[in-house]
Amino acid sequence: MEIKETSLINLHKSNGAKLVEFAGYNMPVQYSDGIIKEHRFTRSNSGIFDVSHMGQLFIYGDDMLTKDLEKIFPIDLQSLKINQSKYSFLMNKNGGICDDLIITKISEGYMIILNAACKINDYKILKEKLNDSYKLELKENLSLVALQGPGAQNILGKVIPETTNLKFMHGGDFSYNNYKLYITRSGYTGEDGFEISIPNEIAENFTKILLKNGSKLIGLGARDTLRLEAGLCLYGNDLDTETTPIEANLKWAISKKRINDQYPGSEIIKKQIHVGVKKLRVGIKPDTKIIARANTKIFNEENKKIGKITSGTFGPSVEYPISMGYVDSNYSSINTKIFLEIRGKKIAANICKLPFYQKNHLKEL
Amino acid sequence: MSEVKFSKEHEWITLEGEVATIGITKHATEMLGDIVFAELPEKGSNVEKDSTAGVVESTKAASDVYTPLSGEIVDTNEKIVDDPAKINEDPEGAAWFFKLKLKDISEMDSLMNKEEYDKFAKESGS
Numbered sequence: 001m002e003i004k005e006t007s008l009i010n011l012h013k014s015n016g017a018k019l020v021e022f023a024g025y026n027m028p029v030q031y032s033d034g035i036i037k038e039h040r041f042t043r044s045n046s047g048i049f050d051v052s053h054m055g056q057l058f059i060y061g062d063d064m065l066t067k068d069l070e071k072i073f074p075i076d077l078q079s080l081k082i083n084q085s086k087y088s089f090l091m092n093k094n095g096g097i098c099d100d101l102i103i104t105k106i107s108e109g110y111m112i113i114l115n116a117a118c119k120i121n122d123y124k125i126l127k128e129k130l131n132d133s134y135k136l137e138l139k140e141n142l143s144l145v146a147l148q149g150p151g152a153q154n155i156l157g158k159v160i161p162e163t164t165n166l167k168f169m170h171g172g173d174f175s176y177n178n179y180k181l182y183i184t185r186s187g188y189t190g191e192d193g194f195e196i197s198i199p200n201e202i203a204e205n206f207t208k209i210l211l212k213n214g215s216k217l218i219g220l221g222a223r224d225t226l227r228l229e230a231g232l233c234l235y236g237n238d239l240d241t242e243t244t245p246i247e248a249n250l251k252w253a254i255s256k257k258r259i260n261d262q263y264p265g266s267e268i269i270k271k272q273i274h275v276g277v278k279k280l281r282v283g284i285k286p287d288t289k290i291i292a293r294a295n296t297k298i299f300n301e302e303n304k305k306i307g308k309i310t311s312g313t314f315g316p317s318v319e320y321p322i323s324m325g326y327v328d329s330n331y332s333s334i335n336t337k338i339f340l341e342i343r344g345k346k347i348a349a350n351i352c353k354l355p356f357y358q359k360n361h362l363k364e365l
Numbered sequence: 366m367s368e369v370k371f372s373k374e375h376e377w378i379t380l381e382g383e384v385a386t387i388g389i390t391k392h393a394t395e396m397l398g399d400i401v402f403a404e405l406p407e408k409g410s411n412v413e414k415d416s417t418a419g420v421v422e423s424t425k426a427a428s429d430v431y432t433p434l435s436g437e438i439v440d441t442n443e444k445i446v447d448d449p450a451k452i453n454e455d456p457e458g459a460a461w462f463f464k465l466k467l468k469d470i471s472e473m474d475s476l477m478n479k480e481e482y483d484k485f486a487k488e489s490g491s
Contacts, residue, residue, distance in 0.1 A: 030398060034398055035398055035423075035424045035425070036401075036424065036450075037399075221398070221424060221425060224424075225424050289446075290404075291422050293426075293427065313425075314422070314424050316424070321401075321402070343420065
C-alpha cells in the first residue's frame, strides 16, 4: 500500500523532520531539536503537532441520531451541548475497546476524532451499526493541527482572537482568510491547548503563522512522552480489544446516567463497575533509572507474574523513567512493591499515581 | 595516543599501550536520538569481542553496546551513567564508555580507520 502524506509534509521536511511510517502515513517522529527539547518546549512554551493522520468523522443527523449513537457510545449525548466534546470509546460486544475517541456535538450532527490506525475500521463499524440511515463522512480534505502548551492561548489568540474564550472540551466555528475552521480546546499532552480542523489547502500557511508567532513543530516522539507523563493512554499499547474501559481505569468516561442502558459490552461494563476487575491499569515507577518498556513482565515479591507494561519511556519533564501497565488488581494500590524483568534481571519498582506530570490545562468552568 | 579506529557496530576505539578506550560514534548518537539511560559493564569483568558490553536507551528504544575487542574491563565512565545526555554532547570525547586491557592486540587489525568508517556509516545508513 502506498504511504500517505499529510498536507504539512513539505513543512516537516524543511524543518529537518526525521520521517517514519505511522499508521500508513509518513509522519515526523522528531525534528532537528530532538524529542527531549521538543517535549520541554511544549511544556514551557507551546508545540504544534500535525495530527492530520487521525480520522475526522462527521455524522449528520438530528435527535434520532443522538438516540442511535447512545446505543453505541456509553456517554450521555442527550445532555451534550452543541460545541461540547467528550472522551469516549467504541467497544465490541465484550466491552473491549475498538478505539478511544473524542466526540463533539456540532449543529449538523457529530464530529468524532478517531485514531489513525483505527479510522477505516471505525467507519465501517459505525456505518453498519447505524444501518446506513445517516450520512457519514471520513474527511480527507481536512487537516488536523494541535497547538499545545501554556503559550497556546496567546499564540492562537494573535491569529484568531475569539479562540481565547473557548472553554476546555468545547469548540466552535472560526474563520481564517475566508476559510472555515473548527477549533476545540483540547489535546493529548496534559497541557492547555487547541485542536484545529482546517482545510488542507491552507494548513501549511496557517501552521507557518503559528511558527512565526513563536511556536515550534513537535514530532510524534515527544507527543508520546508528553501523553505518557500526563497518564494518557495510547491505543494499541495501553488500550485494545481485550481491555475494557473499567480495566483501563477510565470509568470516569462512562456516563453514570448510562450505566443501566444497552450498548455494546454494557452487561460486562455494568458487572465490572459493581463487582470489580481482575486487571487494572496503573502507573509504574522503577526504583532506578532503568526504563521498563512495553511487554516488560511484572512480578510480585513471591516471583509470581502479575502483569505487564504497556507503555514506558523516560519522562523529560519529571526526569525519571515512567511506565504504565496492567497488574492483577490485588496489586494495584499506590506504593505496592513490584518487580520488572528487564534484560534478565528483576528490577524493583512501585505502583504510583497517575498522571506523572501534573496537568496544566484550563479546567472546565 | 594512537589513531582513532572504528567498528561496524559504531564504536570508536583509541589505544594507549595495551589499554583501549571505547565509546560510541557521533553517527550512532545521531541515529539513537536523545540518550536517557546508559548501563556499563562491571569493572574487572572479562568480555569477548562482539559480545554485549552495555546498553544505551533513548526515549524511543534500547540498544546494546558491543565490545569490538576482547579483554578485561579496567575502567568505566560513571559520569555518563549519572548524566546520559553527555553521550549526545560529546560522544567521541568526554563520553567514553569503558577501558579495556586487551587480550589480543591483533584484534585491532579488523577495525576501520576514519575514512573507511565514514564511508561505511554513509552506505549502511543505519
